[in-house]
Amino acid sequence: MLKLENVEKHYEQFDLKCSLEVHKGCVTGLIGQNGAGKSTTFKAILGLINTDGGKIEVFGKEIKSLSAKDKEEIGVVLSDSGFSGYLTVKDILPILTSMYSAFDQNDFLKKCRHFSIPMDRKIKEFSTGMKAKLKVLVAMSHNAKLLILDEPTAGLDVIARDELLDLMREYMEQGDASILISSHISSDLEGLCDDIYMIHDGQIIMHEETDRLLGDYGVLKVTAQEYDKLDKRYILKRKKEHYGYSCLTNEKQYYLDNYRGITVEKGNIDEVITMMIRGEEK
Structure with missing residues (x-):
């Protein structure tokens, strides 16, 4: 559905x-700090900035080759x-009608009523939640196969976040649709995404399926003496703490089975x- 290569x-x-x-039928998350890239x-994918190298494909075509229908x-x-505002x-109804041949006005208006978005009030008078819902509804209003959502929540x-997430889940029930989404709110991604990329200083530093990240990742809390005795094959990063070290692992169960005396906390996206x-290298 969407592919970026270098x-x-x-x-x-x-x-x-x-x-x-x-991939087709999947929700992919992109996480990272402010300024991470x-x-x-997102702007590179949409052709809003010129890139200096690499290749971007959408629907199997390079972005410069996309037709108006593809877009x-x-x-x-x-x-x-x-x-x-x-x-x-x-x-905006006639604008959307002229922009998108597949714009479904009836469904769009139905969803606006469902989410209590007023028809006659100026957008500048909307609450933050109303503006966010409207932007997502517009993105979904024309039978798009790919949604690209930069911090939509x-x-x-x-409550407003939960409503938007429900909208996205409903959108994904089409079966052949896909979403690329970024968010600072880890719980949004944990409950929505099939896989997650982490970007830092402009580079992808991790890619993992969400189920594996939540199920197999963990943080070991160990003293310096316990750390010295650890099998470090499955330690990804360590961080010095007052009690010794916290260690990120992608094989939590291995340490639970073989080091029964140490504390192993369940991993989450924030951690x-x-x-x-x-963290530093082991």
């Missing part, structure tokens, strides 16, 4: 070199994009991010 973009103080793939990657099959939410939802309360970025 895509490069060079700025004065930042370099991107990224490879990732989004998530938005740059209609991509739905996009970017954190810094949207309609003019002086327009209303009624105002940023700044939303728990993995922290250990992969702040």
Whole structure:
């Protein structure tokens, strides 16, 4: 569905070199700190910036070869994009109709009513949650096969986030659709994504299936003496602590079976991010 091979973009103080793939029928997450390269990657995929190397394919075609019809099959939410705040939802209907041949106005309006999005109020008067829901509904309104969502739940309360996530799950029930999504909120990705890429300083430093990340990863809490005796084959990163070391492993069960005296905590996305970025090599 989407493939990036060694895509490069060079700025004065930042370099991107990224490879990732989004498979048909899958939700793929891209995680990382602010400034890690998530938005740059999204803009490269959409052709909003010129790249300095590598290859980007969407639907099996290089992005420069995409037809207007191909582009209609991509739905996009970017954190810094949207309609003019002086327009209303009624105002944007003819815009969407002219932009997308497959725009489903009836379904779009039905979903707007379901999520209590007003038709006649100016968008600048919407709450943060209303604006976010509208952007996602627009991205889904024209039968897109691929959604590219950059921080779609940023700044939303728990209820609004849950509603948006339900929208995405419903979208995925089409069966042949795919999503690439970035988010700072790990619980969103844990419950939605099939696999996750981690980007840091412009480079992908980890790719893992979500089930494996949540099931097999863990953090060992050990003293310095216990660390010295550990089999370190499955230790990815370590971090010095006041009691000794915390160690990230992708084979939690191995240590549970063979080192019964040590503490092994279940892994989660936040813990993995922290250990992969702040930890040191074993």
